[in-house]
Amino acid sequence: MTRPLLDVRHLRKVYDDHGRIVEAIGDLSFSCAAGELVAIVGPSGAGKTTLLKCVAGLLDPSAGEVALDDVRVDGPPPAMAVVFQEYGRSLFPWLTVHDNVALPLRQRKAARDHVRGRVNAALAEVGLADAAGAYPWQLSGGMQQRVAIARAIAYEPKLLLMDEPFAAVDAQTRADLEDLTRSLWRRHAVTLLFVTHDIDEAVYMAQRVLILSSSPTRVIENLAIDLPAERDQLATRSSPRFAELRARVYAQIQRARQPGAAGPGAGGPS
Amino acid sequence: MTAVARRLVRVLALPAALFALWWIASAGSTSFYLPPLPRILAVFGPTWSARLTSDVLPSTARLLLGYAGAVVLGVGLGVPLGARPRLRAVVEPTLELVRAIPPPALVPVFMLLFGIGTPMKLLVIVSGAIWPVLLNTIDGVRAVDEVLADTCRCYGITGARRLRVLVLRGASPQIVTGMRQALSIAIILMVISEMFASSSGLGYAIVDFQRGFSIPEMWSGILLLGVLGFALSLVFRVFEARALGWYHGLRRTRRGDA
Numbered sequence: 001m002t003r004p005l006l007d008v009r010h011l012r013k014v015y016d017d018h019g020r021i022v023e024a025i026g027d028l029s030f031s032c033a034a035g036e037l038v039a040i041v042g043p044s045g046a047g048k049t050t051l052l053k054c055v056a057g058l059l060d061p062s063a064g065e066v067a068l069d070d071v072r073v074d075g076p077p078p079a080m081a082v083v084f085q086e087y088g089r090s091l092f093p094w095l096t097v098h099d100n101v102a103l104p105l106r107q108r109k110a111a112r113d114h115v116r117g118r119v120n121a122a123l124a125e126v127g128l129a130d131a132a133g134a135y136p137w138q139l140s141g142g143m144q145q146r147v148a149i150a151r152a153i154a155y156e157p158k159l160l161l162m163d164e165p166f167a168a169v170d171a172q173t174r175a176d177l178e179d180l181t182r183s184l185w186r187r188h189a190v191t192l193l194f195v196t197h198d199i200d201e202a203v204y205m206a207q208r209v210l211i212l213s214s215s216p217t218r219v220i221e222n223l224a225i226d227l228p229a230e231r232d233q234l235a236t237r238s239s240p241r242f243a244e245l246r247a248r249v250y251a252q253i254q255r256a257r258q259p260g261a262a263g264p265g266a267g268g269p270s
Numbered sequence: 271m272t273a274v275a276r277r278l279v280r281v282l283a284l285p286a287a288l289f290a291l292w293w294i295a296s297a298g299s300t301s302f303y304l305p306p307l308p309r310i311l312a313v314f315g316p317t318w319s320a321r322l323t324s325d326v327l328p329s330t331a332r333l334l335l336g337y338a339g340a341v342v343l344g345v346g347l348g349v350p351l352g353a354r355p356r357l358r359a360v361v362e363p364t365l366e367l368v369r370a371i372p373p374p375a376l377v378p379v380f381m382l383l384f385g386i387g388t389p390m391k392l393l394v395i396v397s398g399a400i401w402p403v404l405l406n407t408i409d410g411v412r413a414v415d416e417v418l419a420d421t422c423r424c425y426g427i428t429g430a431r432r433l434r435v436l437v438l439r440g441a442s443p444q445i446v447t448g449m450r451q452a453l454s455i456a457i458i459l460m461v462i463s464e465m466f467a468s469s470s471g472l473g474y475a476i477v478d479f480q481r482g483f484s485i486p487e488m489w490s491g492i493l494l495l496g497v498l499g500f501a502l503s504l505v506f507r508v509f510e511a512r513a514l515g516w517y518h519g520l521r522r523t524r525r526g527d528a
Contacts, residue, residue, distance in 0.1 A: 058420055058423060082421070103427065107428075137523045
């Protein structure tokens with residue numbers, strides 16, 4: 001077996017909420033190989049965002065560890081980029097679209113011409129070559145999220161994390177962004193870990209779906225998605241295999257939502 | 271009529287009307303203390319062109335220097351206080367206490383310690399004008415968006431660039447609000463500091479005219495202060511439009527969505 005790029009081992013996260021102990025993540029282990037596209041789904045309140053923040057190094061786990069490229073994560077690693085759900089709050093409203101994408105590259109002290117080239121290429125890839133001089137708030141929600149994606153791509157991360165990236169846009173935009181994200185993932189050979197509450201989206205996008213239990217969170221199933229690599233909003237979503245996989249994930253999540261159903265051995269890879 | 275001209279008329283209509291009212295009401299005045307407006311205007315030019323270098327420019331220079339000092343100190347202290355809750359908890363009660371002292375009450379103290387020269391006057395201006403800048407900066411820095419802060423952490427944006435791109439720009443709407451309030455306080459304190467034991471400046475000149483019974487000249491000094499304040503607030507508006515263009519645009523879009 002090849003060495004995983006991302007390794008999450010016995011991760012546990014406990015909050016102290018004014019004296020009340022809240023166990024957000026119970027005991028969670030999984031790994032991602034380099035170049036994989038993995039979706040994480042779970043019932044609402046399953047600590048999906050907490051998990052992603054621990055992986056990103058934005059939160060310290062209470063126990064267990066996250067390793068990227070065999071290096072323990074204790075702060076955001078340099079080879080990682082994040083696309084947040086709240087696109088309106090993750091782009092700097094006082095910077096133009098171009099400067100938003102360029103900012104992380106400038107921090108790396110890249111040469112000026114190099115930065116401009118990379119920014120323009122990234123904006124062209126997400127279809128926003130003409131919007132470089134605009135401010136984020138002058139764009140629609142879907143376009144703002146494209147800017148955030150362009151910023152992540154221009155950064156050339158090994159690991160790209162996305163936290164419910166399309167939850168706040170309309171259905172058509174969402175389908176476009178799903179296909180855009182998949183095509184960028186294939187072209188850039190990046191490892192993509194993405195959290196969603198949308199079962200269809202998880203099955204449509206991913207090579208593998210991790211199904212989480214409700215809090216305290218564990219992985220109840222690690223489901224390989226054996227759909228063809230070429231995916232199409234119409235053909236893929238209407239295929240019988242898609243329906244089977246979708247039904248399986250749905251059933252698991254329904255089970256996870258039952259109180260007390262998330263005992264040890266409730267699932268596991270089948 | 272163009273939009274600009276229409277706006278100009280809207281802005282100037284009320285001041286013009288009040289001025290006309292003053293003119294008419296004071297026209298036949300025989301009161302020694304309330305001279306007719308034309309007499310005040312007649313002494314305006316000669317009085318202040320003679321006192322330009324001795325009073326008007328020194329006052330303006332002190333005002334701008336004191337104001338700049340208040341802004342630099344207010345932002346410089348407000349950023350660490352806004353960013354560090356523990357530091358804030360230690361310092362904030364003391365700040366509230368010191369802030370409660372009216373700055374004019376400090377003039378006699380500053381006179382004893384620093385004499386009656388320019389340093390004392392600058393200190394009076396700074397000690398009063400710093401508060402709105404400091405308190406608004408603290409609020410603005412505290413309210414910097416968490417998601418933006420996380421974004422900076424993820425992309426390794428730290429140090430001076432983080433301060434410039436995230437903290438100062440994020441807090442800039444509040445900082446500018448504080449700066450606007452501080453400007454009018456600075457003008458008031460400039461005048462007050464010159465009314466005590468001084469030998470130059472607009473505040474000194476106004477008191478000097480009053481004591482010498484040069485009443486039209488005294489009134490013209492008050493008029494000049496009004497004009498000075500108005501001109502500075504116009505300059506400030508231009509600055510604000512440039513610094514906060516993004517903020518007003520963002521708010522307009524949000525209102526449009528709602």
